[in-house]
Amino acid sequence: MGSAVSAAVVAGESLGGSLLDPKSLLATFGPIGVFVVVFAETGLLIGFFLPGDSLLFTAGVLAATGAGSAVHVSLPAVLVAAALGAVTGAQTGFLIGRRGGGALLARSGNRYLHEGIARGSVLLTRYGYGKAVVLARFVPVVRTVLNPLVGVAGMPAGQFARWQVLGGLLWTAGVTAAGYLLGASVPDVDTYLLPIIAVVVLLSLSPLLVEVVRSRRAKRERA
Known part of the structure; x- marks a missing residue:
């Protein structure tokens, strides 16, 4: 029994590591992992922590490094899996919001989700439904919460579908x-994936950081 429990713990830790490490995830699950992660990050509130940007970027790098590399994925397969995950995930998030997601968003105690909701509300106010849905795709956490948020706000389903696709x-x-x-x-670029991924994450977070700075500055000016 003890060995079975230990094996389960090790398997859980391995799965958790795979989900957060893009290269490990691609080596273990390939394009199917891309679909699952992108779907969860864009369609389910519990997926806000998943590495969508770094996973897609890493998949592109590994697709270019050739079949002789340690981890290789097919570019067409990754593109199809990512697109399907993004489109079906966003539609799922929208339906969750339309069918009572307001209470779900309000009950969430995670501060990152609340910050994402605040940033999403800023995008909606500044750009309107369509542009906000497109721009949110490029901002971590915001792309998780905006789909249910516009579902709660009553964005027409057809309009949402066009913009989210x-x-x-x-x-x-x-x-x-x-x-x-x-x-x-760049030759042998896959050997430098960790620092490259760190830069990608920082760049993807920069719009969120800019909005935080603007918000704090505006509060100080009002005070």
Whole structure:
């Protein structure tokens, strides 16, 4: 019994590590892992912590490094999996919001989700439904909460579907293509994945940080 429990714990830790480490996730699950992570991050509130940007970028790099590398994935398969995950995930999040997601958002005690909701509300106020849905794709946490948020706000379903498909395709194809171009142009770039991923994460968080600084500055000015 003890050995079974230990094996379960090790397996759980391995799965958790795979979900948070893009290279490990791709080595273990391939394009299916891309679909699951992108779907969960964009469709389920519990997926806000998942590494969508770094996963897509890493997949692009590894797709360009050739079949002889330690981890190799097919670029077309990654693009299809990512696009399907982004589109179906966003639609799921929207339906959750439409069918009573307001209470779910209000009950959430996670401060990152609350900050994402605040940033999403700023996007909606500044750009309106359509542009906000597209721009949210490029901001971690915000892309998780905005879909149910606009569902609660009553955005027309047809309008949401058009904008979220556009945003999903731009995000998944753009980030993956950026990784692919880097992998194709820089020899042995996959050996420097950790620092590159760190830069990608910082860049993806920069819009959120800018909004936080603006919000605090505005509060000081009002005070």
